[in-house]
Amino acid sequence: MQQNKQKKAKKVKKSVFCGTGSIYQFFGVLCFPISLVFPPMIILAVILFVVGCNKSVKYQCDNCNGEVSKNIKICPWCKSFFE
Numbered sequence: 001m002q003q004n005k006q007k008k009a010k011k012v013k014k015s016v017f018c019g020t021g022s023i024y025q026f027f028g029v030l031c032f033p034i035s036l037v038f039p040p041m042i043i044l045a046v047i048l049f050v051v052g053c054n055k056s057v058k059y060q061c062d063n064c065n066g067e068v069s070k071n072i073k074i075c076p077w078c079k080s081f082f083e
């Protein structure tokens with residue numbers, strides 16, 4: 001059987017509020033009140049928050065619902081091509 005037709009799928013961005021990302025965000029939020037008395041702390045707070053956001057964003061293939069990484073073009077689970 002020959003398959004010439006390429007399957008196409010979309011990468012769905014999904015925010016997950018659990019796991020390592022939320023730990024970074026939690027400490028980032030904790031740093032904000034400290035930054036009121038110690039302004040340089042705001043830098044650490046922002047860094048923690050941004051890192052936390054990046055870690056908590058996951059991508060999902062809308063064809064098979066498999067978890068995929070941000071930069072890939074082909075779904076490792078169902079071999080769909082992302083547009």
Ligand SMILES: [Zn+2]
Pocket residue numbers: 009061062063064065066075076077078079080
């Ligand atoms: Zn897939």
